[in-house]
Amino acid sequence: MKQKLASLFLASVFALGIQAQQRKVTVEIDYGGKKPNETHQIDWFEGLTAMTALQYCATIESYPVKEYIFVTTINGIKTERTVMAWYYTVNGESTGKLAFRYNVKPGDTVQWIYKTDVCSKPDIEK
Template sequence: MRAKIYILFFLLLVMPAVSFGGNNKVQQTKKEITVEIDYGKAQSPKTVKVAWFPGIAVLGALQEAAETETHPVGSYVFVTAIDQVKGERGKMAWYYRINGKAPKKLALYQMLKPGDTVSWRYVEDVCSWKVDNPSKGQ
């Protein structure tokens, strides 16, 4: 009779704790952001998992994943180098996407959700001319 009570005790108290522990791992993996960095021909690409927290922006996730240099211009902050691979105005620059989609905000202001993937690419600079010649972009 005591053996049945111990088995029942085990099933009622220990097994639910084990199953909740398993669910906790699933929740933890959803609380991450993936940062992918494609350096073009400069060096091999890398992927880094970064912990997600409320209020983390694209720039913050990048700074957790790699050595980052920025250049402030007024209320804007532009990424100028990642892991010492520097952009060259009018030639090469750093651009990002979230889950494969082009953003509508600068990296400093674009907030992330758990599970997002941010892809940074070192590619031809297609935006400097808009800043240098604002009247031509209209």
């Protein structure tokens, strides 16, 4: 009987541990070789966006353009327009949305990656 109770207790503790972990969001920051990568776990809450999750783990700078907000610097590593920029994925996939508009779910992994800027257009001299 004691062995059954101990097994039941361990199963309950394990299940609670899994539930607690699923109420977290993982934020990974890949600095593109500029500094060591980081991984953080934060508590999930309703309305948490990919950008807000990043702000819990890092010092960021952003740049507003009309109704958009772009992340331009994470922990001192700055976007170099047309050269390198910050991009993010959720669970390894592009979301098709800007980070301040994408609500993450419990258990999601948000990865911020500093890589070749494929979106900016070079300034054209007139």
